[in-house]
Amino acid sequence: MKKSSFKSPLSRLVTLVLFGLLAMGACKSKKKVVEAAPEPAPVEEPAPAPAPEPEPTAEEVAVGKLEGYFSTIASASSVQSANSSIQEALSMFSNQNTPVLIVIHEENGIKDYDEPTTIAKYLNYLKDTKKNLNFISDVRLDGSGKITELELRRR
Template sequence: MTKHISNIPSWSMVIILALLVGFSSCKSKKKLTKSSDAPIVTTTQEVEPIEEPEEKPEVEPVEKVLSKEEKLTNYFNAVATSSSTASANASIEEALTMFGRPDAPVLIVIYKDGSEAGYDEPTTIDNYLHYLKDTKNNKAVIEEIVYDDNGQIKELVLKK
């Protein structure tokens, strides 16, 4: 057997050993092809830094300023849909700050015949808010608001 190996030229032995070592060190052909597929890029040019766009200062969203009518409607809904008596009472107290006095009259239109309107029995804003709390029903919409000289509501007309 020694004779048989000695007949192979020495340079071919080196190639065979190199191939054996090369293939035994590779774990898979897949890794070998991946590394050989990646292009090697070398440049001697100076790379200019990429300028990021200037950061614009964040614009805070403009809060919509609610009209007094919208605020009052929100209070009516909060009282009618409150989950507890305590939260309903808190909403009632806040709503009453919009009125000049807690006994400000509230008129409720129940029907209209042309230019004449029929009203339910007059009540006060305090009684009406407690009615909303008890019935949990807010079907009336604001038809007219009368303000005093201080900007407080002095009379309210609702429509069912």
């Protein structure tokens, strides 16, 4: 007859402990599988469209065009091309005698101006000197979009 190995309380205890460890190990591995499962990626909402750039004002457009004309006139390769650019630039003004004020100094909001000139004289000055030393600091427009006054500053 065979002798049963489960009769000893020690062997039963060891067998139960091993069985319990195996059962607990199986549970832990199931938990690991559940925990290891990748979480669903968060749904990203599309970024809101950037706010459209505000349209440039009539003054900003005029300043941009006029700065281009000043540069073109000062760097013209011939007198004829400079005169052509001058005629185009003059079309932006209410008349050829539109005042051009050049700020030479400002302190506490009080501006000192160079001798006032007209736009026609200033554009011819650019043509003759071939130097554009000023930038536009202020421009005034009439109701039809023509420039009625121009203020410049030294660069």
